[in-house]
Amino acid sequence: MREFAVRLLQLDRRFIFVLMSVVTVLPLLYPLGLPVRISPETRQLYDTLERLPERSVVLLSLDFDPASKPELYPMTVSLLRHAFARNLRVVALTLWPAGTSMAESAVTHGAEEAGKRDGTDYVFLGYGPGEANAIINIGQSLTNAFPTDYAGRKTEALPVLEGVRSLRDIDYALSLSAGFPGLDTWYVYGKEKYGFELGGGCTAVSAPKFYPLLQTGQITGLLGGLRGAAEYETLLNQAGKATAGMDAQSATHFLIIGLIIVCNVCYLLSGRKE
């Protein structure tokens, strides 16, 4: 038994990679349909959007690049679907230069799907340079920070921005963040001064740092990683990429837990001191 445990501990790590690939691919090909439970922070974000009156202004800051697409893109799709279904005005932008085209494509597809008109129901402002300074700029004057939108039209003349002069006129701001600048930047340089409602989504890696902000009520609602996106899709009754990925997520987690247990048992059986 001890010899077997020692051999197992010396197993080539590439076997684990193959095992992980198989466990990831199988649920994607043959979905298990495991239930998705809604967490309070996801429910809070959903309820906040639900409470907004029609034609309220939602600012959606897509602060991520293609590297975080699997986690944050499904959130973007769900939030746009929800906002458009509630007939809210969407003002989208990005603080990440590498995410500009992807953000524009996400907003345009979401709007086309919902039959919304560019410039009237939504606008994509493009990339806001300067990280925190961009937020301060928008806080002072949105039209000064973005004299033109991504398509080059003057923002002053856009019906979607009627009555929106600065961040003070935003009803709910959402930042989908993969790092800096992101949700915390929007809180520190935006909400703290201009006092709008702020929520958002983030990659699972950064989720733990936002829970203290959620706990103290500094932010309203949080979608954490692929799980948060799947929960939101469940709330909207529109299963998408995130829900499909949750089976694979659960399967890989089971495998990792199993590997940790097996390795520890083998370690004990092998009688190693180090």
Added chain:
Amino acid sequence: MSLETLCGAWLAVGLSLCIYSFLYRDNPFFKLGEHIFVGASVGYLLVITYHEVMLKKLAVPLIEQHEWRLIIPLILGLLLLARFLPRLAWTSRLTFAFILGVSSGVAIPRLLSSFVLQQVQGTLKPLVTVGPAGISFGLAELNTVLILIGVVSVLVYFFFSVEHTGSVRRVARVGSCFLMISFGAAFGYTVMARMSLLIGRFDELILYATPEYGYATVWLLGLVTGGLVWWQRRVRQAETQAPPDGAE
């Protein structure tokens, strides 16, 4: 399907597989994918910055709308480039001084307020609820007590002015447990994030394995695997033919 989409799919699959080939070992396919990624990222950033910042936020307002105040950031930006001219390099310090001064002035009060004062305020909540029905203690209050114990014990753990013996040691041990739990949660979330990225990539690889995309994943997986086998054989041959260490 447009040729553009099809080419994009094949390129995406090929580069993904090149990067994943690193799981076998470092190889030329991985290096190719890595270098293309770095080059494309930098190129894309340059184009976006030029179009969205230099043109839309500087050149157009300055030249067409005569917003002369933009000359100030333009000069400050140009001064940064003076780093490349030894005689004028000192002028770049003006820009750095401006950036540091403004950034510190803006950031310090906001960060203190957001991450210290507001967090302290959130920690100092009543431990029990006093209402018309008397004093009550529910799950919310239990949460507050746990947060209080966590904050105090972790602060004690990092308080090194007093020797950690006796009751201080016991409190610090509790703090250490809280820290371990938070590290575990953070690691769990990290695993979840990495798995999500893998799932996202595999999801697309499966999509591109369909006839609609000309079985891109299948063909390119075969090509990369075959290439790896050929490269591995060449490396082994080179190793067997090479003279042993120290031989001339």
